[in-house]
Amino acid sequence: MKRRNFLKTTGLLTTASMLYQQAPTQAQPRLGKGEHVLILGAGLAGLAAAYALFKQQVPFTILEARNRIGGRVFTHQVDEESKLHVELGAEWIGASHERMLALCKEFNLPLLNHQFTTHLTLEGQHYKPKEWQYDTNWNTTYQTLLTNFKQISSRNSKVLDQIDWWKYLINNGISERDIEIKELFDSTDFGESIRNVSAFASLSEYAYSSPNNEMDFRIEGGNTRLVNALSEKIGLEHILLNKKATAINQTGKQVQVLCEDGTKHTGSRLLCTIPAFALTKINWQPALPAEKLDALHQMQYCRIIKSAVVFKERFWQDETFDMITDSTAHYFFHSSKNQPNTKGTLTSYAIGDKAYILSKMNQEQKIREICAALKPAFGDVSQYAEKATSYYWGGDAFTKGAYAIYDTHQWFSIREMMAKPFRNISFAGEHLAEWQGFMEGAVQTGEEAVKKMLT
Numbered sequence: 116m117k118r119r120n121f122l123k124t125t126g127l128l129t130t131a132s133m134l135y136q137q138a139p140t141q142a143q144p145r146l147g148k149g150e151h152v153l154i155l156g157a158g159l160a161g162l163a164a165a166y167a168l169f170k171q172q173v174p175f176t177i178l179e180a181r182n183r184i185g186g187r188v189f190t191h192q193v194d195e196e197s198k199l200h201v202e203l204g205a206e207w208i209g210a211s212h213e214r215m216l217a218l219c220k221e222f223n224l225p226l227l228n229h230q231f232t233t234h235l236t237l238e239g240q241h242y243k244p245k246e247w248q249y250d251t252n253w254n255t256t257y258q259t260l261l262t263n264f265k266q267i268s269s270r271n272s273k274v275l276d277q278i279d280w281w282k283y284l285i286n287n288g289i290s291e292r293d294i295e296i297k298e299l300f301d302s303t304d305f306g307e308s309i310r311n312v313s314a315f316a317s318l319s320e321y322a323y324s325s326p327n328n329e330m331d332f333r334i335e336g337g338n339t340r341l342v343n344a345l346s347e348k349i350g351l352e353h354i355l356l357n358k359k360a361t362a363i364n365q366t367g368k369q370v371q372v373l374c375e376d377g378t379k380h381t382g383s384r385l386l387c388t389i390p391a392f393a394l395t396k397i398n399w400q401p402a403l404p405a406e407k408l409d410a411l412h413q414m415q416y417c418r419i420i421k422s423a424v425v426f427k428e429r430f431w432q433d434e435t436f437d438m439i440t441d442s443t444a445h446y447f448f449h450s451s452k453n454q455p456n457t458k459g460t461l462t463s464y465a466i467g468d469k470a471y472i473l474s475k476m477n478q479e480q481k482i483r484e485i486c487a488a489l490k491p492a493f494g495d496v497s498q499y500a501e502k503a504t505s506y507y508w509g510g511d512a513f514t515k516g517a518y519a520i521y522d523t524h525q526w527f528s529i530r531e532m533m534a535k536p537f538r539n540i541s542f543a544g545e546h547l548a549e550w551q552g553f554m555e556g557a558v559q560t561g562e563e564a565v566k567k568m569l570t
């Protein structure tokens with residue numbers, strides 16, 4: 116069974132309705148001929164929705180708050196001379212990410228292998244890929260847990276949602292050393308400590324992911340190329356930048372969006388693809404149902420900082436180098452893999468409190484921190500470091516985090532409430548997706564929202 120089908124069968128779409136019986140449920144009428152759709156947000160959810168409308172010849176306009184398209188897909192050129200680029204937002208396309216793979220194929224965007232072989236540095240000791248491993252018994256237990264999860268009942272799914280991933284692993288006998296390593300690994304997936312993630316959310320990700328945990332590909336030239344291809348296809352004239360929505364009024368059959376620059380935009384339907392935090396900052400007339408606002412307020416986004424350092428030489432030598440460490444800089448990978456040059460970049464990917472600490476450092480301090488974390492593996496590499504570029508998503512004005520993180524008790528409670536349409540307004544975006552936290556999820560929710568409008 117595929118992951119999305121699995122999630123549908125675990126009762127996901129019924130529990131929240133039981134919890135929020137007061138909320139109004141209104142089926143939206145089918146979109147009429149010539150009716151204009153407004154879309155908030157030019158991230159992948161908004162662009163995928165617009166592309167689906169474009170194919171059906173439905174008129175639409177995208178309103179985007181930033182001065183660029185792409186949202187959390189954000190390719191950045193770090194060095195003009197070498198033309199090296201890095202991803203400051205979404206990095207990997209997974210081998211199971213069907214819609215992303217199909218779109219890349221459709222737009223002739225070549226995919227590059229972006230898999231790595233992982234080193235480990237723990238308490239100042241460096242281990243090369245085959246020099247470290249989890250306890251053999253634990254490996255067997257873990258595989259059994261993943262396999263058994265695929266048979267889980269709806270009732271037990273909800274029990275699992277009540278405990279966090281860390282406690283679940285401890286309960287199932289992981290050793291003290293292995294939980295330390297597992298926390299370092301898995302927290303990079305969730306962007307916070309695994310004590311803050313529902314065991315159900317974790318298992319549904321790991322049991323259904325590709326063998327490389329969906330860290331498989333990236334688009335040659337940068338993931339922003341997909342965003343650009345979609346925008347060009349639908350017509351750049353339909354995407355209005357610097358249009359931060361501040362108020363949304365629904366009167367009769369019309370929805371009016373007021374933007375910070377004083378402009379007003381009207382449509383028969385509105386699709387909001389903006390993150391939960393941004394939705395709570397909008398002045399809604401009539402007000403959003405209290406249960407929905409409450410769910411949006413509860414939704415947390417993880418803190419991630421990506422810091423890419425340009426080095427004069429690729430002293431790590433191995434193209435597939437990545438490394439988990441117990442330092443503040445946390446996880447490193449060779450972000451210039453498949454970009455031939457004498458110079459190269461290593462990206463540090465730090466989460467949670469570590470991300471926050473790094474965000475308070477200037478670039479020189481960050482380079483010092485990163486070089487110190489690399490020392491056990493490579494000695495002093497500070498002479499190779501040229502510059503660092505970083506982006507702290509915890510401070511992002513629109514998301515206040517990198518992607519949604521479902522804490523205990525949340526998977527089966529707030530999600531459906533956030534996804535519920537509100538009169539002529541529908542909702543999409545990564546935080547509502549079955550492939551939550553991924554580009555794939557953003558695309559799927561955008562496409563599905565349009566499908567619902569048209570049926």
Ligand SMILES: Cc1cc2nc3c(=O)[nH]c(=O)nc-3n(C[C@H](O)[C@H](O)[C@H](O)COP(=O)(O)OP(=O)(O)OC[C@H]3O[C@@H](n4cnc5c(N)ncnc54)[C@H](O)[C@@H]3O)c2cc1C
Nearest residue numbers: 156158159160180186187205206207360544545553554557
């Ligand atoms: C550091 C990091 C690493 C990641 N790694 C991966 C990865 O390896 N693989 C993967 O598949 N995914 C990854 N992701 C997740 C992926 O980036 C997201 O799931 C996806 O891009 C979200 O798309 P979206 O359209 O739902 O939201 P967004 O991209 O956030 O788009 C929403 C848009 O709405 C706009 N907006 C917000 N408020 C308003 C407003 N009031 N008015 C108008 N517009 C507004 C925003 O500016 C934004 O452009 C990562 C994300 C981050 C941040």
